[in-house]
Amino acid sequence: MAANNHTAVTEFILQGFSEDPQLQAFFWAFFFLLYLMALAGNILIVTAISLNPGLHTPMYFFLTNLALLDIVCTSTVLPKLLEGLAVKGSTISYQGCMTQLFFLTWCLGAELLLLTVMAYDRYVAICRPLHYSTWMSRPLCILLAGSVWVVSAVSTSVHTGLMAQLSFCGPRHVSHFLCEVPTLLLLSCSPTTLNNIMIVIADIYFGVVNFLLTMASYGCIITSILRIRSAEGKRRAFSTCSSHLLVVCMYYSTVIYTYILPGSGSSLENGKVVAVLYTAISPTLNPLIYSLRNKDVKVALRKVFLCVW
Template identity: 85%
Template structure:
């Protein structure tokens, strides 16, 4: 097959967290719980938004996209991790590794772009409220959401295609519990100059540019909030974007640490913990953050579950 012409490695060995059976059992319980909570929490948020017409607004349209990204992102990584912890093998086929790399990179990139789109939505809502209906029309929201998914898909196609061109003829032990670009490049027998150049370009665009755009939006938002005279007005304006700001802070801190800092031996070990934050912990916490810090979501949840009231 064409893929096998580029590699002598048929499968990779994923490195777990510990060889101790008791610790493996503990990790299995923790990660399974995180996965189930992520699926449950994000599914409830989707249902709450879908069933409540009051939440059919641009803000919650983007939130639905974020929730879906969290579901597919955690489902790309945790099932394989749980399989390894169950003792059913910590190996992954070459094709399986490339598939995981493709989807993980796609969803992570899309989430960064989506956070920028959500920041722009909050900027328009707070800084240009009179133009909100026209600037954030249904067509504009669909265009933004489509761009998020398509641009990230194009980027991950480039990275995965470049990775598939490399030769893997030596060690096949990935010092991580998942397949990602930095870890795989360390195992390549081929020159990785072009791959590294594309990583820098992707980091600059998805990480730096989108981070600056998000911060610029929030700079304008904070300036507008400070100009509001009433304390109640300030509180209401800030409450509409506080949850998103918390998610942005959590997400960017983990992704920047993983993909921007040098891949030294110690950072690779720490990278496992950090990767868990954006593939397991963040998808679990995001529904809680948005439900606890958003009045409209709380009301929608009470309607779905009257016992919560």
Template identity: 75%
Template sequence: MNNYTDVAEFVLQGVSGNPWFQASFLVFFSIFYTMAVTGNTLIFMAISLNPSLHTPMYFFLANLALMDIACTSTVLPKMLEGLVGKGSHISYKGCLTQIFFLSWVLGAELLLLTAMAYDRYVAICRPLHYSMLMSTPVCVLLAGSVWAVSAINSSVHTGLLVRLHFCGPNQIRHFFCEIPALLLLSCSPTTLNNIMAVIADVYFGVINFLFTMVSYSFIIASILRIRSAEGKRRAFSTCSAHLVVVTLYYSTIIYAYVQPGSGSSMENSKVAALLYTAVSPTLNPLIYSLRNKDVKVALRKVFPCVC
């Protein structure tokens, strides 16, 4: 039998060891965190308080805002704490908690983007059946399934991590706890963890990406069949914001997880992780509000002093 002395805490490598860069990052990401939380909160409240926005598209957008708040709040506060010099240590339980919530939110966001693509497909390709196919019970079922399936997936991965032993070293080569970086530190076999990670990546990443692309192929084909230029413009405007968000989100996720785990690629992975944990949650409210007149009107009604 092997005797293990499990580590009680991990040390996060952080974004950069250069003091000048740390000060710049502190200011930069403090602003991003504030903007992300404020912008998504405004979007969520505007949709919730405005009856005219109680439609499937905005219902899913409100869920996306909640996910963005949870995503950035899971990662950035701990990163900012390390940047102000309070140490980059995180407890074993704190690390697993961060992994659970981040995996939950990231998986849910991928599923939600697929549900939003389906909503746009029905709206443009099958408008006469929209009220039936995207009724309130159907939307609630879709949103509930998104949260539940991702929570189950996250629980499985966290449970598989709990069974592992970590006996040193305890330095995580990232600015937050994530499954691939933590598996590299395990003293126990991680074969099952790696298999489940691949299955999850295929389902949440590849399959949902394909579903989204298939939906948009039908959408684009349907738009091209519209004869008037004004009709094409109006149809495309209903899904352009979602398409921008999908492109931004999937490009950063794919870039982060196709990189090998060593050398300069780890630094590239950090950059990609910053994009989907800080930049994307900040830009999403701007993308949807700047390109959507209904959201602008709702924000002006609910928050006249802000707009």
């Protein structure tokens, strides 16, 4: 790992979210609460859907996968962030940094793909209801969900493998509270041309292509909703569709901002806030927007609580 007589870096120093001692206690409590809410909300969703046969449909199957992704994402980032806020001068080993990078990149890519699959599922349900049971058969749903996890795992394996080939010989101060591809590339003392090429390819596929496919699905959904004659039906459909679109737009904009604009001045200044949106805020809001507002899920949750008590 060493190069040109430089000493190889064996650990990195994470800057943390805030260096202001007066704000660290507030931020620790804030992120701890977010972490608990994200874990509780997503675990409840997985439990309710798993224990209720009436929810074993394609839509809830994909929601279960989304909840699992959110659990992994928050658990990859927030515990280390909380440690950094509690302990001054938080460090992370080289191996720990690569591990965090792998799982974070895996979750981000998989969630982008899964949002596309979920948008397609809603498109078939709303625009092609007579073909829904045929087009969204159980084997196809399993194939789509499996492809989401596998394709993203292959992509993150390539990025992590290329990152592991780079030399880090100082400085070892990461200007972030997590290990992420753009910030680590800035610390490398090896050529990063191949890494940057792979990032562009991943950006085009995960960011641009999937975003266009997702927007195409929602475009067809909105067109179909406009044909609904009932004003109440339109209102309810738009309410659900708009909340889903809000999640999609927020998630895509933050991820694209981080990975398509790495190294820019504005990206470095605002990167921490943007990262919080897709590693903490989004996993916390997803259960509320996608599931807990749903009447069927509420009924399933009541059954779970009755069984527990």
